[in-house]
Amino acid sequence: MRFLAVALPALLAAGLILGGSAVRAVDAGTAPAASPIYGVTVPDGYRDWQLVGVAQETGALDELRAVFGNARALDAYRSGTLPFPDGTVLVKRAWTRVPSAEFAPAFVPGGATTVQVMVKDSRRYAATGGWGFGRFVDGKPADAAQHETCFACHSANVRDHDYVFTRLAP
DSSP: OHHHHHHHHHHHHHTTTTOTHHHHHHOGGGOOOOOTTTOOOOOTTGGGSEEEEEEEEOTTSOEEEEEEEOHHHHHHHHHTOSSOOTTOEEEEEEEEEEEOSSOTTOEEEEEEEEEEEEEEOTTTTGGGTTEEEEEEETTEEOOHHHHTTHHHHHHHHHGGGTTOOOOOOO
């Protein structure tokens, strides 16, 4: 038993039990940057998650957006569960909207603008409807002033949908 108490942490740190990702989890030098106020990070592997929906935002931003959800999010969407359960994570990727070079009437993603993350944890984020927010530009969290606007916008516009704008695409 004493061997396990000494050897197990060393093996985990070396990534020998849980694979190479264990090294990242214990190496503070590679810890992802967290959003101010909420402490939200961009989740590993979110690009492999299922698509929830897409949107185009007109006006000053003029962006194309795609929202991806983890398995818990997709289960809640499919079953119509509101509020979303704790552990739900939604990630929105946004790009500038540019004309397609191959098909004149179409627009396609241009340069990436932001990655935005919502994490449901009703205890940790009780003051903001159970949601923590993260907005990242070039992999770095936006400043606190930008994060202070997240819940106010969601609260003003989608309180009746558990503060989530995106609906599951048919």
